[in-house]
Amino acid sequence: MDGTDLKYLHQAVDLAWEGLGVNSPNPLVGCVIVKDDEAVGHGVHIYERVTHAETAALGDAGDKARGAVLYVNLEPCNHHGRTPPCTEAIIEAGIGRVVYGINDPNREVRGGGAVYLASNGISVEKCNDVSLIKEMEEQNRFFFTHKRKSRPYITYKTAASLDGRIATSKRHSKWITHPEAMSVAHLLRGVYDAVLVGKSTAEEDNPRLTYRPGEKGTIEMPGIIFPHSPTEPKTPLRVVLDAELKLPKELWVFDTKVAPTVVIAAEDADTGNAGELMELGVEIIRVPYDGGKLNLEAAMKALAAKGIQSLLIEGGGETAGSFFDAGLLDELNIFFAPVVIGGRDAVPMMGGEGVVRLIDAMRISEMRNQFVGRDLLVVGKILRDI
Numbered sequence: 465m466d467g468t469d470l471k472y473l474h475q476a477v478d479l480a481w482e483g484l485g486v487n488s489p490n491p492l493v494g495c496v497i498v499k500d501d502e503a504v505g506h507g508v509h510i511y512e513r514v515t516h517a518e519t520a521a522l523g524d525a526g527d528k529a530r531g532a533v534l535y536v537n538l539e540p541c542n543h544h545g546r547t548p549p550c551t552e553a554i555i556e557a558g559i560g561r562v563v564y565g566i567n568d569p570n571r572e573v574r575g576g577g578a579v580y581l582a583s584n585g586i587s588v589e590k591c592n593d594v595s596l597i598k599e600m601e602e603q604n605r606f607f608f609t610h611k612r613k614s615r616p617y618i619t620y621k622t623a624a625s626l627d628g629r630i631a632t633s634k635r636h637s638k639w640i641t642h643p644e645a646m647s648v649a650h651l652l653r654g655v656y657d658a659v660l661v662g663k664s665t666a667e668e669d670n671p672r673l674t675y676r677p678g679e680k681g682t683i684e685m686p687g688i689i690f691p692h693s694p695t696e697p698k699t700p701l702r703v704v705l706d707a708e709l710k711l712p713k714e715l716w717v718f719d720t721k722v723a724p725t726v727v728i729a730a731e732d733a734d735t736g737n738a739g740e741l742m743e744l745g746v747e748i749i750r751v752p753y754d755g756g757k758l759n760l761e762a763a764m765k766a767l768a769a770k771g772i773q774s775l776l777i778e779g780g781g782e783t784a785g786s787f788f789d790a791g792l793l794d795e796l797n798i799f800f801a802p803v804v805i806g807g808r809d810a811v812p813m814m815g816g817e818g819v820v821r822l823i824d825a826m827r828i829s830e831m832r833n834q835f836v837g838r839d840l841l842v843v844g845k846i847l848r849d850i
Contacts, residue, residue: 465592469563472496472535473591475503477565477600480517480537482508485655485694489771491538491568491607495521497559499532510696516541518550522557530558537565537600539590542577551580561587565600569611606657606774609794615764616775619795620784621652623839624813625805630781633809635668644837645799647683649778650675652797654697655690656776658726658767661717662705662783672716673702673778674723688832688843689797699723701772705783707758709737713744720745726770728763760790785816788826793846796828800840 479494487493487509495517497505505525507517515523518540522529540550540562554562562581567590582588591597601608609617623641624630631637639646653659654675661671675697685693702717702725709729711718717725718741725746729738730753738748751762767775777784787793798813819825828844835841 465563465589468501469535469589469591470593470596472498472503472533473537473563473565473593473596476535476537477596477603479506479508480603481690481692482695483510483517484690484692485698486510486696488606488657488773489610491604493517493536493538495534495536497521497525497529497532497534499525499528504528504532516550519553522553522559525557531560533561533563534559535563538604539564539566539568540577540581541568541570542580549577549580551577551584554581555584555586559586561589563589563591565591566597569608605794610768610773615761615768615792616657616772617794618764618775618777618787618792619652619656619797620777620787620793621649621797621799622778622781622784622813623649623799623801625803626800627804627806628813629805629807629810630813631811632805633807633811635811637669637811640803641799641801641839642837644683645801645839645841648686648689648799648836648841651683651685651693651697652689652776653700654694655685656700656774657772658701658703658774659776659778660703660705660783661777662779662786663707663711665779665783666704666706666711666715666717670715670717671778672722673700675699683836686834686836686841686843688834688841700776701726701770703728703767703775705758705763705779707733707753709733709741709748713740718744718746726767728758728766730758757786760787760792764792781812781815785814785818788814789816789818793826795846796842796844798842799836800842802838802840 475496476494480492483492493509495507496503505521507520509517542549542551578588606617659673704727706727707730727748731750749766752759827847829847831844833842
């Protein structure tokens with residue numbers, strides 16, 4: 465690979481971001497076709513449009529694709545899904561060389577596309593630039609987690625005071641942060657496949673959990689989370705943890721005319737209440753209830769089976785703590801407001817059982833920060849073995 469290859473691979477990565485929020489359950493993919501050092505075709509994958517990025521770029525390039533170089537951030541697929549294999553379209557178009565970024569984690573794809581192209585006389589090269597490879601893996605962290613771990617990528621987003629409280633001792637929490645931070649929270653809903661709250665948050669705050677950025681003004685996505693704002697944001701699937709199915713049916717979250725809702729409940733939870741919820745159009749996922757706790761691993765596998773690649777936790781500290789205790793958190797997005805709440809009974813941003821020894825504490829890597837209005841956004845990835 466030379467500097468020209470890296471230049472156009474970077475362009476493919478940048479193009480892939482245009483699918484943010486509208487790519488799932490597929491990965492973010494961007495494709496650039498180059499002939500005589502001129503980009504003659506561009507393509508990005510948007511799920512509802514069906515067409516893959518490579519096919520879109522080939523269509524854009526037309527006859528200029530023959531003998532050209534195709535750059536794509538993810539290995540071209542070599543299997544039949546909703547569309548024929550991209551490899552077939554690449555061969556038919558007469559592409560002379562393919563440069564791709566990283567292998568697809570999908571077992572149906574991994575390595576097969578590159579081998580098939582090479583066996584049909586096309587020169588194929590995989591990216592060997594370490595920093596760009598890391599960038600491309602980070603870009604598709606939702607998709608990679610879903611394929612590798614059979615669960616969604618899970619982010620805990622919260623607003624807290626400088627002393628780490630999300631509510632006072634009387635559970636007053638509106639509003640800790642300022643409108644700009646709340647606008648970003650809505651942008652995040654437009655990116656993630658699902659947003660989750662616990663029973664207490666659903667009952668006490670009665671949130672809608674819908675995408676409504678206009679209510680808080682407009683703001684760009686902070687670059688430390690994603691380098692691109694969603695182009696066609698959506699309202700995510702709403703997920704509520706309610707082990708005993710005792711939440712009032714009048715809550716906003718059960719209005720399925722606005723957005724779909726899933727309730728995670730215990731296997732033996734009240735069937736009468738379940739019937740009422742299902743009449744409202746709410747789906748119920750039942751999981752084991754062990755030691756007074758919902759089996760979150762089983763719940764996440766069930767969501768993954770529905771095609772949910774990413775989950776944003778907006779619940780309180782106890783809900784976040786339960787995911788922390790289960791080792792299921794992948795990322796933190798914390799908006800710190802310039803206030804101090806104090807009080808030994810104020811609500812902490814992370815509850816649960818926690819750890820006994822400091823050596824077992826959650827370790828954060830790649831920690832970054834950025835001011836959003838008057839609030840400080842801190843983003844970090846949970847450090848663990850892959």
